[in-house]
Amino acid sequence: MALARPKEDALAARLGRLAPQATTGWLAGAQRAAEARLLAMGLPTRRDEYWRYTDPASLVAPDAPAAALLDAGDEAPVFGAIERLRIVFVDGVFDAAASDDLTLSGVEIDRLAEVGGRTAHWAAESYGRLEAQGQLPVARPFAALASARAGDGLLIRVTGQAARPVALHYLRRSETAEATLHHCIRLEPGARLTLLESGPAAARLTQAMEVEVGPGAAFHHVRVQGRDHARRAATHIFATLGAGAIFKSFTLTANGRLTRNEAVVTLAGPGASAHLAGAAVGDGDFHHDDTVFVTHAAPGCESRQVYKKVLMNGATGVFQGKILVRPGAQKTDGYQISQSLLLDEASQFLAKPELEIYADDVKCSHGSTSGAIDATALFYLQSRGVPRAAAQALLVLAFLAETIEEISDAALAEDIRSRLEGWLSRHAAAGAA
């Protein structure tokens, strides 16, 4: 179906500013196919069902709206205390000088821009595959855009137990830079990897990450998005899990003018387990959207979605989460919770939880709530001598605790907790009303 003229023009303008497609090697074909998908669906408008709560205009605009660089003050660097393989991108481009050597026992890491021109690579059959599958039943145009025009990215194949976590640090130097990234990750049967991501990447980030978790493999993902107030991001994680595989992903979002984090996870092998969690804290001009689609396609799988948002001074939170249980996926255990803590009446939370079940022996539950801070608990803490702002921070952390509990590694969980404490102390005055 041909696109309506305005949509076609908008897409052409957006693509016109991006790096051209690869012209040689296996990547050229994969990117051509992705661009064909993108051209068929076009970029979204507010009229699209899954963009009703989040205005995509600033993601569609040809140029990234400028975003001031953040002065992080004396905050400790994210994951700074974690022993890790450090890989740095600056304004969306791999920085070899700032990165560790990309050799790690049990892991092969290639840079997309370097190996895309080869005739053969393991990623040739993977690149864009899960993203293409994830376009149904809901179109995800910015994911197709990331596949079609990725300026950089990594191809990570894990064959054993990764000796250390692999950490991708997305730094920013320019107020107007655009970053378009695509990563492919494959965990062979029984392999294990912890992937860390931190930073804003650019004034506007468009990213897709495809993760194949083989039978019995385990993938742990912890992400901290940049604190820059005006940055924008549309990120996507596509994952498929083999029998008995484990997938755990946690995201902390503090600040950001617009963040849309999509996750599309398919439990394809029996006995697989997928946990997705997000903690978002926003003050003022903050819009954060989690759009999640979990498909149970095999029997005996377990999934959890735990998303919590703390919103103040007119901040907006969105949650669109779905659990789809396909025919035959008996003994499914699906859980979804989305909650917001609204610290004032100007902030809002919009939630669209969905369940679609085609098997009869399943356990699925979902819940969504919005609430204010518990005034009685606040007074109780104050009556014991805890200052109001500190009492509020304690209650906010308690509210978010269930998301942090989804991080298996204690040191990583502590890193996240201290980052939240820092954010809350910086924003205490604003939220104390």
Next chain:
Amino acid sequence: MLEIENLHVKLEDEDKVILHGVDLAVGAGEVHAIMGPNGSGKSTLGYVLAGREGYAVTAGSARLDGADLLAMAPEMRATAGLFLAFQYPVEIPGVGNMTFLRTAVNAQRKARGEAELSAAEFLKAVREKAKALKIDAEMLKRPVNVGFSGGEKKRNEILQMAMLEPRMCILDETDSGLDVDAMKLVAEGVNALRDAGRSFLVITHYQRLLDHIRPDVVHIMAAGQIVRSGGPELALEVEANGYAGILAEVR
């Protein structure tokens, strides 16, 4: 220690007056009991002294060692030495009891310009005091008051009091919902804290708590005022005859 003069309090959002001029003075080291029928304003007095929102003081004053309590934020009142043991201790899911206790102790120390307790110092103190109140390690680890029985919640209040070492303790119906054994345990916890520099205001419906925590002075409160004060024998009179006799006499 505590001086309340002509205290008038109404609900902030309604034209409902609850305290109609309360006068009360509790000296250092004294134990005072306030008894009275339901709705007489006893709990409101405790809340207003501790600084709970929702009340408006329309006249009168309340001072702790001469300092104007009513001008202070609730946390400052606590730091100044006031403690309210809640009738209904609040459950706080997600906040561990230990974290809560340590945060409170150190917040007060910090506000008073004292050094914060180290983790080891704190642990030693809390274990000692918890043991006396038969509070086990499991209860200390759980979220504040979540899943606690009525008796456990009240013992947890006394543990907080023991850790914070306030000088003016208000116990709001600490006996409610307790069986005799639990009440004895709580009373022992309170009695262990009695000393010349610490005062208590014990709010209760029934005389039985006062068998265990012996008051120096008993006040009867009705319709937002203290209508009679006397020695411990006043509590026995209430126990024998109910409030009706005393109230009729006052009128």
